[in-house]
Amino acid sequence: MSIYSGLFVASLTPAFQLASVEVGQHWYWQLGQFQVHAQVLITSWVVAALLLGLAVWGTRSLKAVPQGGQGLVEYVLEFIRDLTRTQIGEEEYRPWVPFIGTLFLFIFVSNWSGALVPWKVIELPNGELAAPTNDINTTVALALLTSVAYFYAGLHKRGLSYFGKYVQPTPVLLPINILEDFTKPLSLSFRLFGNILADELVVAVLVSLVPLVVPIPMMFLGLFTSGIQALIFATLAAAYIGESMEGHH
């Protein structure tokens, strides 16, 4: 097992080196031959734990008329279900609710954790804790997951005829249609990363200039933007999946 793991790691190393993107200071963990951003993993685990805690708290005693946490969780679920149904369509949306919901909740809680949790209280050996979506590797991973999801959705629904969309409406558009598969994850990841990083940078700069009161409106704006970005990411992911299953643009 370990031999295969080693071979797998070795085969991935060039791609990993090519894909490693560095913005800012990081604290690294050595994972085999890979170096991973520890602060992102830690905050991601915190976000995952928060979401799991919310799910457990909301579903520990289910009732026909929801009380407290159950009502909140059901409200969130209804919101995600409506979002997915709007983008994918009534017939196909149901299996995609968990994926879109996971994306939305993870991004939303990540963004808000960056804006609301005082991460700077904890000092790391290197770098600092921040929202997981503040790291481009997280957003790229999420965007690539979306790409894989929409390819899977299209191939699963339409078989090899899915590739017919590349010459639609005219074969002249083939290069642009192929390019679209690269621009979609690129735009998804950079939009989210850029927005969250910019929010945190603006707040950090304002705090360094005027420590009190003045950053507060910008922090609220950051909260608003964070929510919107999560919504945009989930909506676009659902739209791409829906589009790949539709058959035509």
Added chain:
Amino acid sequence: MVQCIWPDFEWLSPGSSWGINSDPFETNLLNLGVVIGILAYFGSGLINSLLIERKQAIEASLQDADNRYAEATARLEQAKGGLEAAKKQAKNIRIQGMLAMDKHESAMFWAGQGAFKEIEAWREASLRLGLSRAKSRVQLRVSRSALKRAQEAIRSQLHKEAQEAVITNNAERIGLLK
């Protein structure tokens, strides 16, 4: 080539520099406190109102569903009652139909019997008429043939002496009448 896939937790080593930054300005704690406070104050109110609204909507829909269930049950009972009544009515109609059929059958039978009797009587009458006609014809023929035979007998036996004797005889009888 084979590597141990396990994180090297450097921060557990004595040289790591983990720590707590308690400076409220550096960590933005004061602003965060204000933001979280405002968010909790307004957000909890908003979320509570949303949840209460949703709960009321769910309760209303459950109540509505209960009402519909009760209404549907009542309709079902009503329909069952209607079905029973219809079954009874169908049974009655069947019995009445059977009775009417029997009645009609007997009426037809009796009507047939009457017609049969009439036909029988008519046949009898026809027979009698035919018989009387045949009788009268036979009588006519017999009387005609008898008359004819008598005439022939008379003609064959009639001659001058016999005629004169009859006339004389008759004249004597007339003379005796005086």
